[in-house]
Amino acid sequence: METLWRVVLLLVVLDFTLAQNNPTYVKKGWTLTLDLRPPLADRITSILWKLNGFPMAELVETPAVSLDYYYRFEGRSTLDITTGRLEINSMTTTDSGRYTVEVNNKVHSTCYDVKVIEGVPKPMVVVKPLACGPESDQCKLTCVVENPEAEPVRYSWKGDDGDWTESGKDLIISKRNDSSVKNFTCRVQNPVSLRDSEPQENLLFEEKPEPQNNPLLEGNPAAPRLWVLVLGSVVRSLAILALLVAVVYVVWLNRETVSKLRCLCRSRKGEEDAASYVNDDYQNQL
Template identity: 30%
Template sequence: MSRLLLRYSTAVLVVLIASEAASGAVVMKAVGGEVSFLLDKPLPPPVSSICWKHKNSDGVVVKAIEWDEEDSFSIPNPRFKGITTLDNNTGQITITDLKVEHSGVYTIEINSKPLEQNFNLIIKEPVPKPVIKIEPAGNPDVVYLACEYSETIIWKNSAGETLKGSPTTFGESLTVKKNGDPKNFYTCTLDNGASSETSDRVYERDLFSGSGSGSGEIVGIVFGIILLIIAIIIAAVILYKRNKNVKERVDEVFPCIKGSYTPANTGAEMTDDKVKQDKQSADVENPNPSPTTDNTNADVENPNPSPTTDNTNADVENPNPSPTTDNTNADGKNSNPGQAC
């Protein structure tokens, strides 16, 4: 109950805050901030002196700043020196670089007579930036968001709606259910009446596994990288094959690549290679091939050849051949075979 009363009173005080506070207002400011108190009525002429006084929580009253026609401005208390100014035409006082010690009640005196107006200033330390903690709920479609603070905690979603949290020992907890929208987010705002801070957004896609397009985005990125690599490889191969300078340079740097992208042998080229190999084999087996028919085989198949077909066999059968029959012997003995014919 006391906690609720504290929050309710803080909300009421926030409504009363203004940059130039009206009389009787309770003003809450953060340390390091600035405040101005302005009278709700013009100063009654003639004005010969103005004095602002400060009363702290212990009841001690000191002069914050004063002005009179003879001595002009004066700041007798070191607590307000260098940070306090006074407008002697309107009576407005301004205090900068506020500290907790500046908290208290401020009153004003005109021509040494106090006015009924007063201002209650409360200085607080600025709130820290909250961090939302994610706690499992035992249900894959439900999680708890926790925000720790001793004063006002405000939960909101991405639609700007204010959500109701549940009080805990150190702050508040918000129950979040999966709604299938990965772009939906939640924030936690801390407010002490003097300052406020909001947490970073917590997206639903980070709260539930497989929510929305989070995994899809990852797959898309990976697929895009693969396509880019393939495109680079294709471009490199085309450049290698079409640009002679590039090919020579690559072959020098990477000799193992040389010849990897030459056109494959066609069937005709392979046939030619086979014929060449067979011919080479034949040359090895018969180093002095006869340009005409194989007479050796002919001798075996035809033991009685005609004189004009196999002269060698004819020489064997006829040891005394006529000059016109054995051309081989005639050629060997006569350097002019034409005469024999």
């Protein structure tokens, strides 16, 4: 019997430790649902839910069913007499704590460590130092959230349309590594909500000169004009070549006429040479 009680006590301690390490987060104003873990196989004749050791909801069958809600939980709680499930509406931060339950006059292993937190507000990116500018080598960006009741929170950053990277609330940027990024955005999230800041302009951003594209590439505004010039030169060259071919072809077709003309020219030149010779000889005789 003593060994059995030790085992039960060990299970209770273990469950309490797991509950402390794995809290159940609830957003302020939402509904909290508490189930028996594991579900009870026997019929429930009595059940008592407690918060930090204080009774909050109780059901007793003696023999009529008596159902009572205590303190601030009256009017916003519902206890299922069949399953033992307890629902609490409009949760507030004062409802945070350790929830335990007794079923059929025995301590049940169910234990919830509940933390009621608020949703995170929209964060804001603050640039430090104030003198941060294009001449700076590096700057610090801080993701600011002004609501301690939203804890615990996690921070993530991204540049332009890149992927989110989880880090701390501060981000160090440098001209060497981040000058090509135009904007930075921070994200804050807790177990019940998530919000992004407005993009913050990168004061270290440097506009990179666009590479000169080949004007022959498609999409370049100068390409059509260049193609017109090239095409015009080709057309002119072809026209000149065609004219030369036509001249050669015409000469070839009239090659006999050209040959006769050449012979006639040679005959006339011979006659003129002969007449000149006779004239010179006659003058010499005189």
